Amino acid sequence: MRFLVVDDSTTMRRIIINTLNKVGYQDCAEASNGREGIERLATTTVDMIITDWNMPEMSGIDFIRSVRANAATKELPVLMVTTNAAKDDIVEALRAGVNSYVVKPFTPETIKEKIESMLAH
Amino acid sequence: MSQIPQEMLSTLIASTQEVFETMVFTSLDSHTPIEGEALRPQSNVVGTVAFAGERCGVVAFYSTTGTARTIAGAMLGIDAAQVNGEMPDAIGELTNMIAGTFRTRMAATGQPWAISIPTVTIGSDFYTKYVSDVRRVLCPFSMDGGEVFVELILTTR
8 A cells, every 4th residue: 555645844754654654554655745746646656645734835735626636536535634723624624625634743543543444435 | 920821831831742742752741830031941943833813922942952853863763863954844843733732722722823834943042032022931841861941922912
């Protein structure tokens, strides 16, 4: 199972990838913003996207809208990992096409549960 | 008695401890908060995130360079000696999570606000001065191999 991890923070990308490795997922591609994420999706196949919200060039929300608008990627499960935890934020993310939502800071157990829940649906 | 509401202070302390436990994999012991500018931390690394809304102010994180490397190494899963250019990004992300958790918890009590992107200053012999009238409380913490400080700065308007 291959993930695309999209976050402008190299630290957060590393933390997410380390967490994925810890819970049994070893194959990850990376991108530092939404635009780079789209470029990655055009050249590599992934099974799930994990993305931040606040990023330069293209935000996570715009990235997800673009993913959902593309026939080749519109069915990909998307997990958003962000510090934006207000109810309105979560509603906006779900409307944009996010399947599940994790608020930082997070534990490996939370990430594992969210992934397994998305895969079950 | 602090002029900053005790609820805000205890929420900031709890938020900082939660972020360290989940993302730095270490626990922080909290010590008595210090009001005003009586004590300035001996720090070369300062992360700040501003917030605005029901209240306006800044959450600032302070540590020495050595402690910041230890923290960054723990976050990245590498030895502190291997940490180099990653440290500012790690401290920025850490400060962002502390401020974000603080904001989320305060929003639950009916005080919503927005937060800025984090900034990190690294150097020596510098002092952060705020132009507006502010109240500030410095929260000291000790951890394995060092100490860190988190300051809450509120505008008085």
